[in-house]
Amino acid sequence: MRRKARQATKAENRPRFWGRHAVAAALENPDRHIHRIWITREAAAQYDIPASIPVTYADGADLGRLVPRDAPHQGIVAEVERLEDILLADLLDQAEDHKPLLVLDQVTDPHNVGAILRSAAAFGALGIVTQDRHAPPESGALAKAASGALETMPWVRVVNLARALDxxxxxxxxxxxxxxxxxxxxxxALGPARVALVLGAEGEGMRQNTEAHCDALARLPISGIESLNVSNAAAVALYAASVA
Structure with missing residues (x-):
């Protein structure tokens, strides 16, 4: 899949990933450039780290100072380059029947987006599409929530979501x-073999212009609570689309 060129991220802006699943998936992704790794000697035996990646051995307390407070680093931290952008046209060229596409309208919480990536991978989605300015950047928190899916699930960022829906x-x-x-x-509302599921931010929901570019509006048949967290709603919607 072709990717748009991205300038190398300055060292101070490079994300740091932590935890077994996030770092192991990054190591397995040929498109992911890893600048360096900090790891405990106990954890090192669990990974096949290429000799080209600089490795610093450290204890758990030292690793804790490299990540947000109380982040579960599990003995490994990696400084990485962000993945290059994927073109929407290329993703659409790979469309297959019964592989839903997820569209997120201003969902900005990294934990939610990470969890949605994980669900998208679990249910065989084509990919996710977000706006470039109203979505979280790649980060350790997002990668941890995605549990490896950040490396495998195509994520397209677009300037204009309405145009992308067209x-x-x-x-x-x-x-x-x-x-x-x-x-x-x-x-x-389901029916056609190719479906794009559009979800808005918690609280505000979809913007009016986004709704206007949908073919149908639908609700999840839930009861007892007012609404689901957006990542839970995405998982339920993906399941419904996968069994339709």
Missing amino acids: DMAAAGFWRIGLTGEAGQTLAE
């Missing part, structure tokens, strides 16, 4: 916006 329609995607106020359920 491109999805041209590629044969039925665009379903999820909102609690919709009259029909997601099961009732």
Whole structure:
């Protein structure tokens, strides 16, 4: 898959990943450049680290100072280069029936986006699409929540989400916006083999212009609570689309 060129990130802005799954997945990703690794000697036996990556051995307390407070580093921290951007056109060229596409409208919490990436990988989604200015950057917290899926699930960042939704329609995607106020359920809205599921930020939901670029609006059939966390809603919607 072609990627748009990205200038090398300055060292002070490079994300640091921590934890077994996030770092192991980064090591296995040929598109991920890892600048250096800090690791405890006890943890080192669990990884096959290429000789080209500088390694510093440290104790757990030293690693704790490299990451946010109380972050579960599990004995390893890696400083990485952000992945290059993927083009939406290339992702759409790889579209297959019954592989849903997730669209996130201003979902900015890294834990939510990471969890959504993990669910997208679990349910065989085509990828996720976000705006470039209203989505979190790659970070240790996001990578930890994604549990390795950041390295395997295509993530497209676009300037204009409405235009991107138009491109999805041209590629044969039925665009379903999820909102609690919709009259029909997601099961009732599903039908075409190619579907793009559109979710808005918690609280605000989808913006009006985003809703206007959807073919249908639908709600999840939940009861007893007002709404689900956006990452939980994404997982439920992906499951529904996968069994439709």
